[in-house]
Amino acid sequence: MAVGDLMQITIVGQWGAAAIEIVNTLHYVQRNGADNLTPDQMKAFCDAVWADLSTDFLGTTMTSYGLSYMNARGITGGVTGLSVDSFTNTGAAGTHVIDAGPVERCFLVQKKTGFAGRGGHGWMYLPPAPLLNFTDIGELAPVDLSGAYGSALALCVDLTDPITDANGNLWDDVLYNRSTNVVTTITSCTVRQIVGIQRRRRLGFGA
Numbered sequence: 589m590a591v592g593d594l595m596q597i598t599i600v601g602q603w604g605a606a607a608i609e610i611v612n613t614l615h616y617v618q619r620n621g622a623d624n625l626t627p628d629q630m631k632a633f634c635d636a637v638w639a640d641l642s643t644d645f646l647g648t649t650m651t652s653y654g655l656s657y658m659n660a661r662g663i664t665g666g667v668t669g670l671s672v673d674s675f676t677n678t679g680a681a682g683t684h685v686i687d688a689g690p691v692e693r694c695f696l697v698q699k700k701t702g703f704a705g706r707g708g709h710g711w712m713y714l715p716p717a718p719l720l721n722f723t724d725i726g727e728l729a730p731v732d733l734s735g736a737y738g739s740a741l742a743l744c745v746d747l748t749d750p751i752t753d754a755n756g757n758l759w760d761d762v763l764y765n766r767s768t769n770v771v772t773t774i775t776s777c778t779v780r781q782i783v784g785i786q787r788r789r790r791l792g793f794g795a
Contacts, residue, residue, distance in 0.1 A: 593618050593665030594764060594771060595630070597637050597658065599645075603691055603716060604652045610715050615663070615764040617771055619750070621757030624666035629755050634658040634674035636753035641746050642680060647739025648695055649682035649715035663764070684736055686718045693722060695740040696780040699747065701763055701772040708772065710763045712747075714740065728781050737779070744777035 594617055601610040614637065622629065638658060646653070657678055661671045697712040718736050723729045728737065751759045763772050 591618055591620055593667075594663040594762070595633065595759070596661045596663055596764075597634060598661070599638075599658055600656045601653050601715060602656050608691055609656075610653065612712060612714070614712075614747075615762050615771070616751070616759040617762050617773070619758040619760055621753075622755060625662075625757070627670070627672045629753075629757070630660040630662070630667065630670070630672040631674045631676075632755055633751075633753045633757065633759065634660045634672070635676050636751050636759075638674075638677050638680075640749065640751050641743065642677065644739045644743040644746055645714070646680060647683045648717055648736050648743065650684045650686065650718060651681050653682035653715045655680040682715065683739070684718050686720065691716050693717065693719070695721075695737070697740065697744060697747070698778050698780055699763060699774045700776045700778070702775055703772055708763075712777075714743075728779070740779045744779060747777045748774055 594615060597614045597616060599612040599614070601612075602608065603610050616633075616637070625633070635658075638655075655677055658674045658676075659671060660674070662668050694717050695714045697714065699710040699712060701708045717740075721729055721735075721737050747761050749761075751761075753759070761774050763774060765771075
């Protein structure tokens with residue numbers, strides 16, 4: 589990796605006794621630091637992302653969610669295609685011990701950039717959220733901001749903050765358009781007032 593290169597981070601978790609796979613994918617651009625990262629340095633970046641996001645990420649979901657592993661994959665530069673798994677935080681569980689409702693019901697985070705149009709924003713479906721956060725008609729319910737909804741709002745801030753890993757490399761969270769290979773820096777995130785319903789939660793295209 590080198591300055592301006594792109595890294596994909598995948599967070600893979602499991603849900604409940606059925607071990608339903610829950611996948612979240614993020615992209616980061618390296619702003620400074622070492623060229624051509626080693627596998628150990630890529631793993632260190634995985635762990636830095638988790639350290640930055642984990643409290644609020646886990647705060648949006650229940651104890652039925654557990655982290656399986658994380659993966660870092662180089663998209664551009666000297667480590668293009670290199671894939672490294674991190675099991676450092678395997679087993680880390682969600683915060684809340686309450687009814688989750690359907691596994692596909694979750695908070696939906698909208699990622700925004702400085703560009704208008706479809707290519708200027710993206711989406712992130714979070715792990716299943718407590719049922720009390722939603723109304724019967726598919727909208728967010730008024731909830732205590734210290735609970736799961738508050739964690740989702742805090743995660744929105746986390747997703748716009750640069751990350752510095754243990755090796756001193758600086759990274760920005762970005763949107764990556766696979767069809768055009770265009771990368772844009774995320775400037776803000778919001779929690780949509782409409783409930784996210786994502787029926788495919790497994791590894792595949794998107795997350």
